[in-house]
Amino acid sequence: MKILTRSRIMLLTALTALFTSRSLSYGQQTRGVDWIHGLGGDVNSLRRVDSLYNALRRVVTPIRQGYNTSNGITNMATAVQGSTGGANRLGIGHSLGGTAARQVSFWNNSHWRGIVTMGSPLRGAKISASASDGTNTAFINNGIDRMMAGPGVGAGTAPPIFPNLGILIHQVSILGQLFSGTLASKANSTLMNSFGLVGQTAVDLHPNSNYQSGAQFQGATVPKILIWGNEVYPLLWRTVGTYSSDNGTDDQGVSIASTAADIYNTIANGEEALSWANLPMHGFHQWRKGKWEEGKNWVNNDSNAGWEEVIGSNYTELVSWYETVVTCDANQWQACYASSPPPGYCDDYCTDQVYHSYTVYHDYPSDGVVTQRSATNDGGSWQGIHLEAPNTNHGEFKRPDRVRPTLDWVFNNGDQSGHFQIDLR
Incomplete structure (x- = not known):
């Protein structure tokens, strides 16, 4: 009787494993x-x-x-x-x-x-x-x-x-x-x-x-x-x-x-x-x-x-700006203001706007043929x-x-x- 019970248990276990395996298999994603x-x-x-x-x-x-x-x-x-x-x-x-x-x-x-x-x-x-x-x-x-x-x-x-x-x-x-x-x-x-x-x-x-x-x-x-x-x-x-x-x-x-x-x-x-x-x-x-x-x-x-x-896969970027450069010394500033000029005149007279620029070189990522931007x-x-x-x-x-x-x-x-x-x- 004990042997029969064990046999049934082993059979049930095997069947459970079989059906579980099949159900998992059928659940797998194919494409x-x-x-x-x-x-x-x-x-x-x-x-x-x-x-x-x-x-x-x-x-x-x-x-x-x-x-x-x-x-x-x-x-x-x-x-x-x-x-x-x-x-x-x-x-x-x-x-x-x-x-x-x-x-x-x-x-x-x-x-x-x-x-x-x-x-x-x-x-x-x-x-x-x-x-x-x-x-x-x-x-x-x-x-x-x-x-x-x-x-x-x-x-x-x-x-x-x-x-x-x-x-x-x-x-x-x-x-x-x-x-x-x-x-x-x-x-x-x-x-x-x-x-x-x-x-x-x-x-x-x-x-x-x-x-x-x-x-x-x-x-x-x-x-x-x-x-x-x-x-x-x-x-x-x-x-x-x-x-x-x-x-x-x-x-x-x-x-x-x-x-x-x-x-x-x-x-x-x-x-x-x-x-x-x-x-x-x-x-x-x-x-x-x-x-x-x-x-x-x-x-x-x-x-x-x-x-x-x-x-x-490369490109350049121009970076530019103007720098205000003072061209008058203290005496020249004083002389300018002493003449009672219009507002802002001395600032314009005693300064220059100097243009600066430089080029920045950039690389786009690529695979050696096609760039990231295109891909x-x-x-x-x-x-x-x-x-x-x-x-x-x-x-x-x-x-x-x-x-x-x-x-x-x-x-x-x-x-x-x-x-x-x-x-x-």
Whole structure:
């Protein structure tokens, strides 16, 4: 009898656990996801992020398609609309993919349950204008000139200098064989070739284009999370490292820049030593030192400032004021008042208003390609939750290890709305 009772208890316990497990399972939040790649991307661009969350989360029928990204935002959005959507699905777009998703929501507010954009140029991309207005070309040429300034004058302690190429920085690197004279152009082409800024899309992405003007004040009530990347210094080299290959990392770009700067600094220090060892030639060696420091300073500082100009993440502010300066001494003041002048005359006679001004240089946060202002649609009507992705550049939104903390917040119902929640498996 005691054995039977124990058996019944064990059976009831097992059944309770089974039904409890099933009820919890049925209560878990599932959701479909449409992954939409960015400019110059293809069906594989977000493959690793898709695979990660398909394994970790209760994602239902994830969809990744390849879209033509050169025929304009509207044409891309038309293709996206035709192959995605659903009442319980999320549209998650990287870069231009998020911009296309926004356009779909203009046409059909209920196409998705919610939209997540990652580094999307919602107010255009200055890099598109820079590619055609000479800003990008000036950036490259400045880099070439600065990096060739040292090799152009030679050095007493320099490695071999190759005509029109400068010195060899890397025999084998993420940018291939790398000479100082080709550093700027190779870094630039690595990024520009990855983005594919061509055709009508390049026109649409111009911040002052007809498309941007028309989209600025259009809205949609679909829930939205607008993610913006906040990459850290050195902005250019971290972004170059990430885009150098499918498995490139931002640290690889920093390594190239550090190597180049260190070589130039070593040569500059050598010229400094020679200037004191050979005093009759002191001025000459100091002059050559300055030329090598031009290259070092370009790599360490000016390359990043130049790239910020290309992507539009810097701006200037003029601060000005007038200072009242007294021009009379005590005797002159006394003489003025003794003449019984009209009220205020002596104040005007004995003072001057001197104008002062200075320029303040500011940086907008950015992911190395798209600024925070554009990624959050600053000044635009299409709005949602703004979410920072710290230390993340534009290419790293495609890297599971870098984007996971940000997307985990989204899927963990970080905004408390329930619209974006997808539970763990």
